[in-house]
Amino acid sequence: MTRIALAALFAATALSSAQAAELPLKLLMIDVEGGAATLFVTPEGKSILVDAGWPAGAGVPRPPEGAQPGPPQPSSAERIVAKAKAAGVTKIDYLIVTHYHMDHVGGVHDLLARIPVGTIIDHGPSREETPATMTPAQAANMPASLYAGYETAAAKLHRWVVKPGDVLQTGSLRITFVAADGQVLKTRLRGAGGKTAFCDTTPDKDAIGGEENVRSTGFVATYGKARILDLADLTWNQEKALVCPTNMMGPSDVLIVSHHGSALSSSPPLIAAVAPRVALLANGARKGGDKVVLDTLKAAASKPVVWQSHFATREPDGNRPADYIANLDTWPDAGHSIEAEISKDGTIKVVNARNGFTETYRPN
Incomplete structure (x- = not known):
């Protein structure tokens, strides 16, 4: 290759890198019916998927009594792969499995059959025991059984068992793990304190819902000046351990609301410490989206704008206006997502895929 050709190649590469530096980070909160599946795509094309939703056939909406059956509903994995391909992703570079409840880990096998995955990240073995009173059919959907199958699948990939303080740097996105396997960060992140x-006024709560929630893997993602917090289904007391009495994480611009917006999480100290500007809530029509959580966010000093995956039918008075809800109807289900573009200066653009409603939030 001539010197001129080499110079042209280097110039094109430099231009490409410079252009990538100006592009936003994409965050796609995929609707998996009250499960969890959040896809990050960096400007360099690196992809990080957090959880894989339900196994095929589970977690899909059912028609109300008397309604005509609709077409077969796509599985969580089908929805994830469709969104990934639409974003230009043909391989998941990192799959973070936050814990082993069915709505987070159930879709892993189906996902691996549909798209290549590079590295799988988790907190280590399942710690949740199956009650002896359960039938075999019930036990098959419990973490102990699901983990056995997951471990077999993970053995075929590069696997990384993380602990608080571990860091994943991929492209221009830096992910610092702050909780894993029941342990939380002990050293303050930069900007925390x-x-x-x-x-002092928030009492502890019993951690109902299973041991695996307590052991959820959570992280702070940093992209330029912007910060995103995702604590999966981490429970109330573990949240407090991260921020009380001292805030170990610092503020985050975007909060993936814990536990699908269940009242088992999202304690007032956490919301005060994180001070989010935008809160994204992956609830189902009849799961999560609890009014007390939405009220806590509404009362927060940072006044976060909340976006919901579904209209919450159990407590309809707590819902946000329709433009901020991706899925209004429980049947038929359309699987609309909430999508965000996050710039390095902290600008956040959020889009409701159902109707294209868009708002942009500038840094303070």
Whole structure:
């Protein structure tokens, strides 16, 4: 190759890198019916999927009594792969499995059959025991059984068992793990510190819902000046351990609301410490989206704008206006997503895929 050709190649590469530096980080909160599946795509084309939703046939909406059956509903994995391909992703570079409940880990096998995955990340073995009173059919959907199948699948990939403080740098996105296997971060992140409000007035709560919730893998993702917090289904007391009495994580611009917006999480101290500007809520029509959580977010000093995956039917008075809800109807299901573009300066653009409603939030 001539010097001129080499110079042209280097110039094109430099231009491409410069252009990538100006592009936003994509965040796609995929609707998997109250499960979890969030896809990050960096400007360099690196992809990180957080959880894989339900196994095929589970978690799909059912028609109400008397309604005509609709077409077969796509599985969580089918929805994830469709969204990934639409975003230009043909391989998941990193799959983070936050814990082993069926709505988070159930779709892994189906996903691996549909798209290549590079590295799989988790907190280590399942810690949740199956009650002896369960039938074999019930036990098959419990973490102990699901983990056995997951471990077999993970053995075929590069596997990374993380602990708090571990860092994943991929492209221009930096992910710092702050919780894993029941342990939380002990060293403050940069920009953290200070006493957290509401610690003294917020009592502890019993961690119902299974041991695996307590052991959820959570992280702070940093892209330029922007920060995103995802604590999966981490429970109330573990949240408090991260921010009380001292805020170990610092503020985050975007909050993936814990536990699908269940009242088992999202304590007032956490919301005060994180001070989000935008909150994304992966609830189902009849799962999560609890009014007390939405009220806590509404009362927060940072006044976050909340976007929901589904209209919450159990407590309809708590819902946001329709433009901020991706799926209004429980049947037929359309599987609309909430999508965000996050710039390095902290600008956040959020789009409701159902109707194209868009808002942009500039850094303070």
